[in-house]
Amino acid sequence: MATLVNSVPANQTSVNDRGLLYGQSIFETMAVANSTPCLLDAHLQRMRKGCSVLGIPLDIDAMVSDIETLAQDQEKAVIRATLTMGEGGRGYLTPEHPQATRIVSLHPYPKHPSSYWENGIELGVVDIRLASQPALAGIKHGNRLEQTIARSQWHSNWHEALALDQQDNVIEGTQSNVFIVRDGELATPGLNSCGVLGVMRETIIDSAHKLGIRTQLMSLSLADVQAADEVFMTNSVIGVWPVKCLNSASFNTFKISHKLLKYIIENEVIPNYKA
Amino acid sequence: MATLVNSVPANQTSVNDRGLLYGQSIFETMAVANSTPCLLDAHLQRMRKGCSVLGIPLDIDAMVSDIETLAQDQEKAVIRATLTMGEGGRGYLTPEHPQATRIVSLHPYPKHPSSYWENGIELGVVDIRLASQPALAGIKHGNRLEQTIARSQWHSNWHEALALDQQDNVIEGTQSNVFIVRDGELATPGLNSCGVLGVMRETIIDSAHKLGIRTQLMSLSLADVQAADEVFMTNSVIGVWPVKCLNSASFNTFKISHKLLKYIIENEVIPNYKA
Numbered sequence: 001m002a003t004l005v006n007s008v009p010a011n012q013t014s015v016n017d018r019g020l021l022y023g024q025s026i027f028e029t030m031a032v033a034n035s036t037p038c039l040l041d042a043h044l045q046r047m048r049k050g051c052s053v054l055g056i057p058l059d060i061d062a063m064v065s066d067i068e069t070l071a072q073d074q075e076k077a078v079i080r081a082t083l084t085m086g087e088g089g090r091g092y093l094t095p096e097h098p099q100a101t102r103i104v105s106l107h108p109y110p111k112h113p114s115s116y117w118e119n120g121i122e123l124g125v126v127d128i129r130l131a132s133q134p135a136l137a138g139i140k141h142g143n144r145l146e147q148t149i150a151r152s153q154w155h156s157n158w159h160e161a162l163a164l165d166q167q168d169n170v171i172e173g174t175q176s177n178v179f180i181v182r183d184g185e186l187a188t189p190g191l192n193s194c195g196v197l198g199v200m201r202e203t204i205i206d207s208a209h210k211l212g213i214r215t216q217l218m219s220l221s222l223a224d225v226q227a228a229d230e231v232f233m234t235n236s237v238i239g240v241w242p243v244k245c246l247n248s249a250s251f252n253t254f255k256i257s258h259k260l261l262k263y264i265i266e267n268e269v270i271p272n273y274k275a
Numbered sequence: 276m277a278t279l280v281n282s283v284p285a286n287q288t289s290v291n292d293r294g295l296l297y298g299q300s301i302f303e304t305m306a307v308a309n310s311t312p313c314l315l316d317a318h319l320q321r322m323r324k325g326c327s328v329l330g331i332p333l334d335i336d337a338m339v340s341d342i343e344t345l346a347q348d349q350e351k352a353v354i355r356a357t358l359t360m361g362e363g364g365r366g367y368l369t370p371e372h373p374q375a376t377r378i379v380s381l382h383p384y385p386k387h388p389s390s391y392w393e394n395g396i397e398l399g400v401v402d403i404r405l406a407s408q409p410a411l412a413g414i415k416h417g418n419r420l421e422q423t424i425a426r427s428q429w430h431s432n433w434h435e436a437l438a439l440d441q442q443d444n445v446i447e448g449t450q451s452n453v454f455i456v457r458d459g460e461l462a463t464p465g466l467n468s469c470g471v472l473g474v475m476r477e478t479i480i481d482s483a484h485k486l487g488i489r490t491q492l493m494s495l496s497l498a499d500v501q502a503a504d505e506v507f508m509t510n511s512v513i514g515v516w517p518v519k520c521l522n523s524a525s526f527n528t529f530k531i532s533h534k535l536l537k538y539i540i541e542n543e544v545i546p547n548y549k550a
Contacts, residue, residue, distance in 0.1 A: 003291075005290060011290055015285070016380075020300075022420065023298025024419070024423050090385075092422045092423050092425070093426050094423055131407055132406055133406035133421070135404075143419075143420045145418045146408070166407060175366060
């Protein structure tokens with residue numbers, strides 16, 4: 001596994017980095033297919049937004065260069081691109097002119113059975129309720145304790161698990177976004193007070209639009225999800241996973257989920273899971 | 276500034292450390308007076324609790340040894356002791372047998388005018404509202420984006436600033452806890468859904484008890500704080516700072532604040548600010 005720290009191969013960074021001290025960072029996890037980082041522009045756009053909210057200076061050319069360097073000669077891989085606030089400052093006070101630390105690392109593409117895409121996954125529900133924080137909602141920042149706790153609550157047979165907020169709204173999967181299909185239309189939570197605005201989530205909304213499928217952003221309860229015609233989970237690495245069961249609910253048709261999966265594979269926004 | 280990483284002098288740590296990737300860590304900031312870490316047992320106790328909640332294995336002897344090594348020959352200083360989940364795992368999934376990373380660093384004691392202790396500070400109120408997350412409330416963990424945002428919202432004349440939760444309850448200072456004095460008794464927020472259970476907060480409650488002053492844990496509004504007889508802020512480094520003004524409210528008596536400050540200085544739980 002290769003890592004570039006500020007464009008130089010390295011495997012260490014400063015103990016005084018504010019990313020380590022306070023989680024003051026943003027990151028993107030993206031698939032690589034045939035030496036090309038998938039959905040790079042969309043990842044860079046979310047990175048720009050996160051950096052703008054947190055005040056981290058982003059050198060976009062250097063970021064793209066490091067990502068493309070690691071993607072070279074990779075048929076199928078995953079890249080994590082992190083940007084931290086760097087060193088300096090006093091306590092919680094960020095330095096006036098921060099020097100960001102850029103950490104870009106290459107990882108193997110995860111091995112999942114093709115049945116996850118073809119026959120659906122088992123979806124659970126974690127106990128932890130996500131906190132509402134509109135100031136940080138949507139951003140993929142480095143404060144991810146809730147997700148590590150959520151992940152520790154998975155049962156062994158689950159392949160992904162929903163997290164609800166403290167008002168019983170379904171928000172997202174532990175490492176994915178959730179969509180339901182109802183009467184031929186999509187619905188997904190709006191994520192104004194918590195959750196991550198996934199790059200694949202946006203891609204799916206856009207792809208559905210091109211296929212003539214409408215998407216509503218709306219509050220969803222667990223009962224709404226269980227009563228849906230189809231449920232599917234999305235992220236930048238796996239694309240679309242249909243859900244075959246959630247608690248006592250089972251789903252037998254994956255028609256729209258598979259239509260969207262086929263569309264994004266044909267448009268090369270994820271690696272082909274069969275390849 | 277000296278730093279020990281797993282007991283060895285170092286200034287770098289792995290780019291794959293889960294403290295850096297996800298803020299999966301706890302930390303303590305403690306004062307050192309005359310080569311002795313102040314309130315060490317109380318800091319270790321909070322560390323134990325945080326590690327237990329997050330599942331980070333704590334080698335207490337090694338932690339104490341590293342802290343005491345750095346405290347040696349320091350008349351007045353600050354030590355930050357961090358314990359991260361270390362490397363390994365897959366994404367949000369923590370490794371089954373994590374190897375924690377221990378990072379203990381020595382810093383100069385901050386220079387503040389003695390008037391902050393004697394004549395009180397100017398207290399502001401930040402815009403960001405703290406998120407409610409009972410699963411993490413009280414713990415001094417590494418997900419501190421809210422505090423860095425709060426700190427960035429201070430006006431230049433403020434010396435500390437209150438943060439409220441989303442239901443308008445006063446929770447804490449940006450880097451301290453808050454107490455009010457009303458009719459000769461103390462009141463401070465209970466911190467069950469957000470905020471940090473400060474080591475100095477506990478020490479003050481205990482000291483007040485010994486001095487025959489009762490403390491109530493209760494919800495406080497900003498109006499309650501403004502209408503108090505006295506207001507003071509506490510943390511492990513500064514001890515007690517009385518508040519002289521908050522918005523349009525000003526406070527002219529520091530009788531109980533100063534009684535508590537005198538008591539903790541005499542009991543050597545903070546360095547003497549005059550020294």
